[in-house]
Amino acid sequence: MRFVEKNIITNSLVIEAQILLNASRHYNQSDRVKDIIRKLYYGCCAFCECSPEDGSFFQIEHFYPKNVTAYKKYAKSIENLHFSCQRCNTLKGRKVHLNIFSPNYFLSGGSWSLSKIEKIEDELYYVGHLLFFKNSITPSINRGLETIKLFDLNNINGSIRSSRQHLIESRLRVYDNVYKILSVIYELILNYKKEFDNAIIILFSIVIKYTNSSSHFSTMVIHNFGSDIYKLLVIYNAKKK
Structure with missing residues (x-):
């Protein structure tokens, strides 16, 4: 995972996407919104960074699941929508995962807060082709470890269905x-x-x-x-x- 700049105040593409989302019945209705989200993430999965041909087909992913009552109101919030490969979206599923990194925005006290790029870059790092983690503040939540585990970013869980x-x-x-x-x-x-x-x-x-x-x-x-x-x-x- 890497930090993805998606400023809702200064980024014209983000502003346009939110206007279109507000006018839509469904988050997945507008092709233009899909195109904007693809551009914001440079066509790379928000969680594993793979390209379209590497991750099966791509989907618009809700960081906070739209099927969970507490988060339904964020179903069309651009802060909650990410560009994800089908494999990562499947592994994340419909559960609420509060202990993983978000590529840009997360909810804090009912408001959107911006993820710290420094924290993501410091706690998730590659040695060769494998991802490692370190927790900069002990005993805080080890978001790097939880992110690697959830999306099986080193392909160690052994499941054929979710193989990476x-x-x-x-x-x-x-x-x-x-x-x-x-x-x-x-x-x-x-x-x-x-x-x-x-x-x-x-x-x-x-x-x-x-x-x-x-x-x-x-x-x-x-x-x-x-x-x-x-x-x-x-x-x-x-x-x-």
Whole structure:
């Protein structure tokens, strides 16, 4: 999971979506709302970061279940709607999960509060293709652990019905692709010649795209390779002078 900016005051897309939701009978009625939510999340699942082809079909997910009486009034609140793959939505089910991270908004005292991006980034992190957790404030709720467990983000529960094997394989493919590209860049810089410049620039542009929010598993790439990409850029700029 990563923090997704969805400011209800300044983001014009969010404002438009809420106006359309207010005018709709059902949260799923407007194709434009669906399109906006897809854009806000860059087409990546709010919980596992997979792309459409990795997570079966996508759905609009209610963080607070619309079937629970206490939360029915939030069925058309943009703060409560997230872009989710079918697998994550199924695993979350119709239960109320108050101990997991929300990608942006959560209810506090009946009002919407913004999740802390620092807390999500500090307590959920990748080592290789696997997600780990740490609880920054003991003995507070370990939201990182609860999020990983609920969505089975490391595919350890063993259930065939809810298997996340495809998710793990997809993360491994992205990890392997970035690793190979960086290995080639490293070799080109190590044996630097002026005629390598075009190839190096193209490879850097490809690998940097993997760190963009619009790329699925960008959090994994940043956690594993962010510092390496930066160091190679610095070394390359020094070499070509």
